[in-house]
Amino acid sequence: MPSVAVVGCGLTKFGKTDKGLIDLLAEASLKAIEDSGLENVEFDEVYVANMACGEFNGLSGIANALVGELSLEPAAAMKIENTSGSGGAAIYAGWKAIASGTSEYVLVAGGEKMSTKNSSETAEIIASLTHSEERIHGITLPSLAALSARQYMQLYGASREALAKVAVKNHEHALLNPLAQFHKKITVEDVINSPIICDPLRLYDYCPITDGAAAVILTTLENAKKLTDKPVVISGIGYATDYYSIQTRSRLDEFPAVKRAAEKAYKMAKIKPSDIQVAELHDMATILEILQSEDLGFFPKGGGWKAVLEDKTTLNGELPINTSGGLKAKGHPIGATGVAQACEIFLQLQGRCGERQVDAERGLTCNIGGYGNGVIVTIMEVAR
């Protein structure tokens, strides 16, 4: 089975834009192709991650549209959707394509153009991912995150400040990421005093609505060695689903699918959690970054909030988390996120992150579809 390497990445500016979805996808893809130096190869596959181009943009067949925009015919092309885990799912599909030996060059692009709708329409579109029998009772992702936060605080004595500090940290990181949506320093007080969304979580505990796209180029390690002196491989990847119905789950202070996906990824990469040196986690809400940092084995159960207070997850900490600014401050164009996470780890491992660069040869991404319904954990490392 060939080793799968990442050999290029590209991102648009995240935020609100007048550009259309296909333009965003094409911009990120062209940057990634240029970054890889593979302008002249024939791509075998194009996977496009996106959640709701039908509802947001009145579009379908966007993978074919992207192929047309980039003149990549006759590459096979399909859209991959797994709600907010679409990007990770598309990388998983791309990884299979190369690992199978049936494809040599694969473009994985992800994007979402959300600013076409007002906030109530957008909330409705995003709520389409919750179980219909729960949705009718008003269950949404923000309210589920609040339930998790409440349970976590009660069980482990976590302070409100620790949650807020996740947002503060990620906003600080985003200050050093020119493509991030927010370039605004915030304080713990700003978070705690921001408008309440769902008790105990407030506006600044949640990621924003974002337009943007990201892309990576995958090929074999053999090819990668000809393209760069510092090839980066996907050494582990795991994908796991959990009960779709939240009421079927026994607790909300952990995500079994994160644990299962991570187990698979660690096993494939033949490493343990403490070997990870940088990570991009799915901080749709502040509490989620903390829960994932425990479910992935970085900190003991109930220890994630202390690690945040002890600055262990900042750029200078022992395990920098969300150096890009995360979903919270870099922004969360739904379909793009899993791909953007991979871009950040790729750039960190190649030492190309400028002011937010950390010292790392092995990194991890955790991308979540639904409320832990489908989770993809990817481990990348500098090939030796």
Place this chain on the structure above:
Amino acid sequence: MPSVAVVGCGLTKFGKTDKGLIDLLAEASLKAIEDSGLENVEFDEVYVANMACGEFNGLSGIANALVGELSLEPAAAMKIENTSGSGGAAIYAGWKAIASGTSEYVLVAGGEKMSTKNSSETAEIIASLTHSEERIHGITLPSLAALSARQYMQLYGASREALAKVAVKNHEHALLNPLAQFHKKITVEDVINSPIICDPLRLYDYCPITDGAAAVILTTLENAKKLTDKPVVISGIGYATDYYSIQTRSRLDEFPAVKRAAEKAYKMAKIKPSDIQVAELHDMATILEILQSEDLGFFPKGGGWKAVLEDKTTLNGELPINTSGGLKAKGHPIGATGVAQACEIFLQLQGRCGERQVDAERGLTCNIGGYGNGVIVTIMEVAR
């Protein structure tokens, strides 16, 4: 690389129903799992083909939802979208998963629940797949098919009757398929006198709006041999895209992506077109079945319409086409179609088609996304 086998299939009744999309997908999937005898294995992957569950059903994350419905956690799950080629694309993804050696048991389900919207809303949703710069001028799939029909009739002297006879034949076949949407014998005169849609094509030249789902189970040939005395393998598969913008194409009387996808599939299967003994083609409009029968190499260019008139593609002809009734009469629940085509060929090769059974050990499906934008050709045969 492991050989990939189909070991089970399931279909719902096609037509209009009160059942929801997830229920339809679950029904087809459970039938397929039961058919395979694999009730007790752990599925690695669940690929769900669907075009527009957001617009038709207010749903996203349907792959996770299906996993939940079937209790297949922690199987990886994603939706695959390639408009009307979504089903073929999902089978292609499933094939890669097994062929890569990274997955052992894969469920591929496809479905669409379209009757939630009125016909003008439905037309709008389907039109989302056309190039935005062409859509504003009123270009739709039915009008493109009419342009193809006009050009084909002019270039090759094809008669209006030949086109009509495709619909007549497929309705005849559907009479023998209990799950087909239409059980209604029609005549050439019925077609020619039906309401005009886009000259020269009329209502009966087009497939209907349909609710329905289909599913297949994929595993290795090695496993298949333990499950059945007549294992069926996917011996060839090809996926090709063409110019997304129709105005960029040089002609409309052929589909280059069909030719390219077929070339790949024939090469992989090490066979030639004349080795195919039964085929399910993408007859969204009557003219398309004729064009595909030429682009796939079954008949010489300009000879497809004569083959229809000479009854070569009926159940008793030399190459039976659309024994299921095709999109025209079996129905076309968009995301289900590519999977349903695979079901029909699988059943034919296993000799399980009852009154519509033909004598075949090797079959082909051609599933088209957009107007030839993305095409998947699959060859299946009885393993020796």
